[in-house]
Amino acid sequence: MSTRHIISLLMENEAGALSRVAGLFSARAYNIESLTVAPTEDATLSRMTIVTVGSEDIIEQITKQLNKLVDVIKVMDLTEGRHIERELMLVKVKAVGAGREEMKRTADIFRGRIIDVTDATYTIELTGTGSKLDAFLEAIDPAFIIETVRTGASGIGRGERSLKV
């Protein structure tokens, strides 16, 4: 049975680090739903969040193969424990006539913020889990959507659970 996993890892912040991880996933035909990466407070480290889907065996191989990369320092499957997942989405929508007010209401319900306004459009910023962002997109009329951009998930363990060197 395939399930969705959020894998976090810390690796040396070096040129080509991203391509080692991306290359591993494509070479071994693993699934990538999303991948985010940025340096941490310690600039020598990069933190990556990978959302993938696979059976238990495949996820086990994925974490082992990631650990095997020479630049990777630590790997953690966030979904194995309590964690928080967040993704940022920017959506540009048509906002005209009666739809304009309706759009604002829907954004409010999802705790979205309108961050750019023109006569005919709103740009809405939303954060949440991937499924909350999906739900927002389902809640509005697709005909109104001009453009969407999502960052992919970032995640962090709850409470004491943490990933650091």
Added chain:
Amino acid sequence: MEATGAEIVVRCLAEEGVEFVFGYPGGAVLNIYDEIFKQNKFKHVLVRHEQAAVHAADAYARATGRVGVALVTSGPGVTNAVTGIATAYMDSIPIVVVTGQVPTPAIGLDAFQEVDTVGITRPCVKHNFLVKDVKDLAATMKKAFIIAATGRPGPVVVDVPKDVTYHVTDFEYPATVEMRSYNPVVKGHSGQLKRAVQMLLEAKRPMIYTGGGVVLGDASAQLTELARLLGFPVTNTLMGLGGHPATDKQNLGMLGMHGTYEANMAMQHCDVLLAVGARFDDRVIGNPSHFAREARRIIHVDIDPSSISKRVKVDVPIVGDVRNVLTDMLALLKQAKDRPDATALNAWWTQIELWRSKNCLKYNKQSPIIKPQYVVEKLWEVTKGDAYVTSDVGQHQMWAAQYYKFDKPRRWINSGGLGTMGVGLPYAMGVQLAFPEAQVACITGESSIQMNIQELSTCKQYRIPVKVVMLNNRYMGMVRQWQEFFYGSRYAESYMESLPDFVKMAEAYGHIGMRIDKPEDVEAALKEAFSPALKERMVFMDFQTDQTENVFPMVEGGKGLSEMILAEEL
């Protein structure tokens, strides 16, 4: 002390105690070559194709256990080297390949002889580096050697742009370098070790299955002691040959696609399996669901966690270096009060002997045409089982594995994982240079040998007296065999037409050529080739063998291990 990048490369190699650098020059590495010219710490061996440089370095590593080194130029030098790098990667061989690169300001501009070396090699190296600053060069070289040789070994590429080779910095070779992201596990987990020992002592039908890890980890003494102490049967993978002596009574020979009947049957029917430094390859266990049909408990020792439970689920995983783990296991066994169940073990051996009595490797010794198996058996006799044997890829490789009884590790040098035709001759060069006094035979086929035949010239230049044993069946025999079995004998493009006169060819390169057509001449030819009179000479033996001979036993792709085709059944 100040040094240029090129000096640093050369001095790092010297500091590492490198004996040979196999290489081929070009624009991007000329500064390095100039420094090589000025030094006398190591010898540079000029091959005739970069692929061969990497293969020779790889063989040097396989035979000695030390890191092999190759040096190639940017662009085509690198692309030529890739096959060699991938070959070493698949068999976990420690090598460092230094590659030239265009100057840093030119990177990315489609400069002359530029390729993205780090990108091209990334999927087939353990790790690679692009050195952009000469200040990082020495530490990077050190890291390369550490990474190549430790943990699960593998190739490391160090890509050095030309400007870095003339930039100057303070040079001091670090004794070691910290890598917070790289800490291979070496000691086995003590709880798992105890469980494993208990399981071994409870076994009724035990089996020890060992692979390349025992050879790479220099643990054959510990393995042999363990097997003896327990009285269990042992089988080796193609990569593990020599890890347990082939002539030992407890050794059942190789297992897998072309393994022996007894090894495959015992593997299928055992109740406790101890897998050591072997990775349950598809050529080894056949169809995994067929393999899983029989209930058995599996203990798996491997230094690479990702080798464990990759293709076959195991019960007791032990991550660690094989020598450490086996040493710990031996200590626990010696302390244990229990002993293996002697009655059950006897019954198991009776069964195994019954399988063994099938004599699955027999072949027609009365044939008027030379049988390839016969040549290998005679080679074993003539060299007293003590040669280093390299091989190419094909039927001859399987016959070499089946009929040359390797009693020592690091004597059998071949490409198992990638199955690279063309390795045989450069492999023999690497081994012979490492051991100038040893007998080195290259068992090859007329197709494979032509993939790196140019190296006969290197053999001449450096007086490398390897003996080529070519089993010439005028076919890509391995391909022909599959076409015979699975494609209605339609031999599409598997026939080697217009073969050269190999005797004349050997002579043209300055060597001795022999052509042997009759079985009764085989032994004499081999004796002559390995005689003291020809000790300093390279001898190329062209044995005209039976064109239709096939490799048996054989487990067809997708079939189970115990579903072998045997010679007698055809």
